[in-house]
Amino acid sequence: MKEFKFLFAIWKTNLQSAMEYRAAFLTQAIGMMVNNFIYFAIWIIFFDRFKDVRGWGVNDMYVTFGVLASAFGLVSLLFGNAFNLSDIIAKGRLDYYLSLPRPVLLHTIASRTIASGMGDFLYGFVSYGLSGYFTWDGLARYVLATLLAATVFAAFLILTQSLAFWFGMMTNFSNLVLNAMLTFGIYPITLFDSYAKLILFTLIPAALMGAIPAEFIRAFTWQTLGELLLGAIGFLTLAIFTFRMGLRRYESGSAIQIEV
Amino acid sequence: MVSIDVTNLQKTFQTKRKAAGLGGSIRSLFKPDYSSVEAVRNLSFQMSSGELLGFIGPNGAGKSTTIKILTGILHPSGGEAKVLGFTPWIDRQKLAYHIGTVFGQRPQLWYHLPAMDTFILFGKIYELDDVETKKRIDFLTEAFEIKDLLDVPVRKLSLGQRMRCEVAASLLHRPKLLLLDEPSIGLDVVAKQHIRDAIKRMNQEEGVGVLLTSHDAGDLEALCKRVIIVNHGQIVYEDKVSNLKRKFLTTKLVEVRYAMEVSKDFAIQGVEILKVGHYGVKLKFDTTKTAVDSVISHLSGAGDIVDITISDPPLEEVIAKIYQEAENA
Numbered sequence: 001m002k003e004f005k006f007l008f009a010i011w012k013t014n015l016q017s018a019m020e021y022r023a024a025f026l027t028q029a030i031g032m033m034v035n036n037f038i039y040f041a042i043w044i045i046f047f048d049r050f051k052d053v054r055g056w057g058v059n060d061m062y063v064t065f066g067v068l069a070s071a072f073g074l075v076s077l078l079f080g081n082a083f084n085l086s087d088i089i090a091k092g093r094l095d096y097y098l099s100l101p102r103p104v105l106l107h108t109i110a111s112r113t114i115a116s117g118m119g120d121f122l123y124g125f126v127s128y129g130l131s132g133y134f135t136w137d138g139l140a141r142y143v144l145a146t147l148l149a150a151t152v153f154a155a156f157l158i159l160t161q162s163l164a165f166w167f168g169m170m171t172n173f174s175n176l177v178l179n180a181m182l183t184f185g186i187y188p189i190t191l192f193d194s195y196a197k198l199i200l201f202t203l204i205p206a207a208l209m210g211a212i213p214a215e216f217i218r219a220f221t222w223q224t225l226g227e228l229l230l231g232a233i234g235f236l237t238l239a240i241f242t243f244r245m246g247l248r249r250y251e252s253g254s255a256i257q258i259e260v
Numbered sequence: 261m262v263s264i265d266v267t268n269l270q271k272t273f274q275t276k277r278k279a280a281g282l283g284g285s286i287r288s289l290f291k292p293d294y295s296s297v298e299a300v301r302n303l304s305f306q307m308s309s310g311e312l313l314g315f316i317g318p319n320g321a322g323k324s325t326t327i328k329i330l331t332g333i334l335h336p337s338g339g340e341a342k343v344l345g346f347t348p349w350i351d352r353q354k355l356a357y358h359i360g361t362v363f364g365q366r367p368q369l370w371y372h373l374p375a376m377d378t379f380i381l382f383g384k385i386y387e388l389d390d391v392e393t394k395k396r397i398d399f400l401t402e403a404f405e406i407k408d409l410l411d412v413p414v415r416k417l418s419l420g421q422r423m424r425c426e427v428a429a430s431l432l433h434r435p436k437l438l439l440l441d442e443p444s445i446g447l448d449v450v451a452k453q454h455i456r457d458a459i460k461r462m463n464q465e466e467g468v469g470v471l472l473t474s475h476d477a478g479d480l481e482a483l484c485k486r487v488i489i490v491n492h493g494q495i496v497y498e499d500k501v502s503n504l505k506r507k508f509l510t511t512k513l514v515e516v517r518y519a520m521e522v523s524k525d526f527a528i529q530g531v532e533i534l535k536v537g538h539y540g541v542k543l544k545f546d547t548t549k550t551a552v553d554s555v556i557s558h559l560s561g562a563g564d565i566v567d568i569t570i571s572d573p574p575l576e577e578v579i580a581k582i583y584q585e586a587e588n589a
Contacts, residue, residue, distance in 0.1 A: 002387065009384035013370065013377060020372045020413070095366055098333040100385055101356035248335055251273060252328055 006102060007110055011078060014113035025115045032073075032119025033126075040065055040127070043186075056188035062131035064214040067142065068185045070124025071149035071209055075157070076117025079109040082154050083178075085161035086170040092252040105158065105243050133218050141220060145213035148228040152208040155235035156181060158243055165246025177204060185210035205231060262342075263437050263469050264307035264330065269339035271300040271325050271493075299325040301493035302339070309436070310467040314484035314501070316474055318583060322493035323473040324363075327441050330471070331361050344436060357386065360430035360468075364442035367426060369414045375425040376410040379432060386433035393432070400428040404458045420451025427455060431462060437469045438462075444476050456482045477579055489582055496586035508578040513571045514555070515542050519564040528558045539566075 018025045043065070047058035075082060088094060088108060097107045128134060128142050160177050164170040181204050189211035192200060200207040208231040216224040275297050278288040300322045307313050317323050328334040330343050332352030341348060346355040362368075369378045376397070383393030401407045404424045409417060417425065423443060430438060438459070444452045460483060462468045472479060480487055480501060487504055489497040497504070517540040526536050528543070530550035535542040545555055559565065 006384055009381055013373070013381045016377055017370055017372050095328065095333050095363065096368055098352065099331050099356060099361045099363075099368075101353045102385055103353075250334065252325075252334055 003103070003106065007106070010107070010110045011113070014080075014111070018113050018115050028115040029118040029122075032116040033123045034119075036065075036069055036120065036123040036127075053188045054190035056190050059132045060188065060214060060218075061186070062127050063133055063217055064188075064210045065186050066124040066127030066131065067145050067149055067213040067217060068124070068182070068210045069120045069127065070142075070146040071153050071213070072182070073117040073120030073122070073124060074146060074150040075154045076114035077121060078113070079154050080112035080114040080117065082109040082157040082161070083114070084112065085109065085158060086164035086174055089162070089164040089246070089250065090169040092250075094247075094250055095252055098250075104247065105240065109154070109158070128217070137220075138217055141217045145216050145228065148232045149209045149213045151232040152205055152228075152235050153181070155232070155239035156205060158239035159235065162239070162243045162246045165243075165249045180204050181206045181209065201227075201231070205235060208232075208235075261309040262306050263309045263311070263344055264305075264471065265340075265342045266306070266326075266330075267304050267340045269300055269303040269326065269329060269341055270298070270337045271322070271329060271334065272337045273297045273299055299493050300329070300336070303490070303493065303495060304339075305488055305495065305498065307469065307471060310463065310469050311486065312463055312470045312472070312484045314472050314474065314480040314487040315490065316477075316480060316487060316579065317490040318475075321490045323490060324441050325493075326490070327361075327439050327471070327473060331359065331439055332356070357433065358436050360433070360435035360438045362423075362426050362430045362438070362440045362443050364423070364440075364445040367414070367422065368429060369422065369425055371415050372413055374411045374413055375406070375417075375422075375429070378414075378429055379410070382429055382432045388433060396432055396434070400431060403461055404428040405454065418451075420447050420454065423447060423451065424454055424458065427458065431468070434466065435468060437471070440470060440472045440474075442474055443472070444474060444479050452476070452478065453482075459483060489579065491583055491586045497582050504578065505572070508581060509572045510547050511544060511573050512547060512552070513542070513544050513573060514559070515567075515569045515571075516540055516559050516565055517567040518562070519566050522563070526562065528555060531555055531558075 040061075043061045044058060047053075047061065051057065081088065085108065094104065094108065097104045097111070100107065124146065125142070128139070157174070157178065160174045161170055163173070184200055184204060184206035187206075187210075189197070189200075189207060197207065200211075208228065212224055212227050212231075215221075216228060273296070274294045276288070277293045277295050278284045299320075303322070303326060315323055315326070325334065329336050330341060330348055332348035332355055335349045343355055344358050346358075348355055369375050370381075379397050380393065383390070383396075388396070397410075401410065404427065406421070406424050406428060409421050409425060414422060414425070427438075427440070427443060440459075443455060447455070456479065459470060463470060470483065472483060474480060484501055487497070487499065487501050488495055499507075513534075519539075521538055522536060522541055524536060526541055527533060528545075531543050531545040533541060533543050543555075559568070
């Protein structure tokens with residue numbers, strides 16, 4: 001409970017900091033929504049031409065893209081520093097978080113809000129609303145699936161960026177796998193054979209951020225819920241373990257830094 | 261009671277070495293070369309509760325590394341340390357409730373927000389209730405004279421104003437020990453004095469112990485009772501500040517002004533003449549080699565003295581001398 005109080009205080013401060021530049025905050029959020037609409041138009045044109053890809057239609061794409069955007073947006077909004085972790089580690093900027101009496105990983109990733117995440121997060125709900133699959137219990141599943149997909153995504157970011165403890169700056173590598181995750185996340189899962197699917201559940205867990213949550217939203221099954229829960233808990237545990245192991249190797253630094 | 265107890269503390273960093281130029285970069289890519297740098301070497305010292313201890317040394321001496329180990333930021337390579345009874349790198353979170361830290365080059369105040377917002381956030385981080393936080397902010401506002409600064413975004417404060425707010429923020433949770441790493445870096449004389457006065461007050465009124473690293477000998481003279489001087493990760497001198505001055509301040513600087521013109525050949529045996537002007541001389545001598553009264557009698561014998569000033573050399577010079585002796589040893 002006390003960690004939630006602390007998290008709310010951090011998020012409130014993040015929001016206050018972002019609101020210092022209201023125009024930038026609003027344009028980023030709205031701009032990202034518009035950006036997503038433009039991007040998704042390609043899929044609308046594609047499915048208008050081909051109708052379906054191995055049983056996967058444009059309505060499925062609306063749900064998949066929606067949940068992926070909402071999960072991405074949620075992590076950007078609440079744990080924005082997860083995208084920056086490698087830089088923070090390599091430049092010795094964990095000192096601030098280590099000198100305060102809070103869990104260092106949680107404190108670090110929660111200390112930044114990326115305003116455009118609001119656009120992604122809201123866009124996802126609109127996309128789900130337009131999918132034709134909308135029901136009220138489907139909406140409840142959408143919220144749960146977004147939370148679990150966001151957990152997998154945040155854990156994957158922490159995992160890859162924590163490699164900076166061993167290899168130094170990993171921002172480019174992390175961006176590479178992040179892009180792979182988002183790209184494969186919105187592809188119809190029916191395109192892939194079983195080996196490719198194995199990779200999409202493990203090495204680049206894109207299926208746990210797009211296709212599986214979408215399946216769970218469309219129709220409840222214990223299997224999809226189990227896969228999502230297992231993926232979220234498994235990746236989170238691995239991410240926390242890797243970060244903690246790495247923290248023992250942390251070397252700090254002498255660069256000048258500021259907390260924004 | 262002991263607040264810091266350090267025994268044989270060591271910290272070694274692995275540093276990548278690379279020859280200059282593109283060739284060096286390519287070789288380093290395939291065959292990286294690492295060397296060990298011993299930042300802290302078998303450091304042992306104690307600090308009592310409520311003590312004001314200066315921890316000084318040149319760049320790269322291991323001061324900041326030591327402070328980072330004592331706050332739990334870094335794991336040591338060897339040795340032991342207890343801070344307020346906690347092992348910092350094991351009990352980091354528990355220890356953090358009882359210590360305050362200020363890193364001069366690493367602000368903790370949120371840059372785009374007024375300092376008040378960081379104070380309130382720190383209240384939550386340290387689990388203070390809202391009433392207690394407000395009372396404490398009021399007290400610190402008065403102690404550090406920052407009432408008018410709290411509502412201004414930190415980015416708009418001067419460095420001196422910001423540092424006052426930084427130190428005040430680090431005291432919000434009533435720590436028993438304050439670890440200050442270069443708190444006066446880049447500040448002007450007035451700003452330094454403001455901070456020194458406030459720290460002194462907190463030490464006297466609340467018994468907060470202060471471990472201070474600084475390049476500024478003025479901080480040391482104004483604040484600390486005891487000093488540890490480190491170089492290359494080792495202690496090269498440890499004593500009371502008053503003893504440091506007595507032992508090393510054996511050189512005297514003298515400036516004399518005469519009523520009549522001074523001869524260009526002005527000289528006294530065993531005294532170094534620094535400058536001879538039309539009506540005055542500036543000289544330096546070592547009191548262990550040349551007696552003070554002999555110098556004075558020579559000076560008064562040279563003409564009618566209008567004014568005379570005898571002073572100690574600045575503490576910076578003393579410290580530089582200690583570094584030099586340690587280097588030579």
